[in-house]
Amino acid sequence: MLPVPAVPADVDAIHALRRSLEDWMAEHGTVQWPQGSLPRERVAAQVEAGEWHVVRDDELGVVGTLRLLWTDPDFWGDDRTPAVYVHGLMVDRRAAGRGLGAALLDWAAAQGRDAGVEVLRLDCRTTNPVLREYYESSGFQAVGQVDFADFSCTLLETSLRVGGSA
Known part of the structure; x- marks a missing residue:
């Protein structure tokens, strides 16, 4: 299952996935995305800008997402290193354990x-050591804060x- 560019019809599914993961994290004491921290309107604008990509399952609908950016001044400042940036990497809990995050x-x-x-x-977030460990086990190195x-x-x-x- 390869990601495809999200379309406006995907906005509600992306937003619902995010909200479900925010709720799951809150229930499990994981501090990454506070509940309600990504408004639907922002998702819609980001989809319109071509940033979101989705993986669809015939039965479950959107089961994975990521935002692909080519600059990220909010987090990485004025760093001019040619890079690709990932945000919003999400896997529906019903599809967890299938390697979809690694594939994304x-x-x-x-x-x-x-x-x-x-x-x-x-x-x-520095408050999410499990996610940091996942990324480091995937070949990423911490380079700053x-x-x-x-x-x-x-x-x-x-x-x-x-x-x-990678």
């Missing part, structure tokens, strides 16, 4: 390689050069 990261890495960029970057008024994120990256990790 591999797909994002391929997009970056095809575009000739040097690194794949993403972040996770960014602090906001109410949370901090670990910045992670992996090389897309021949012989790199």
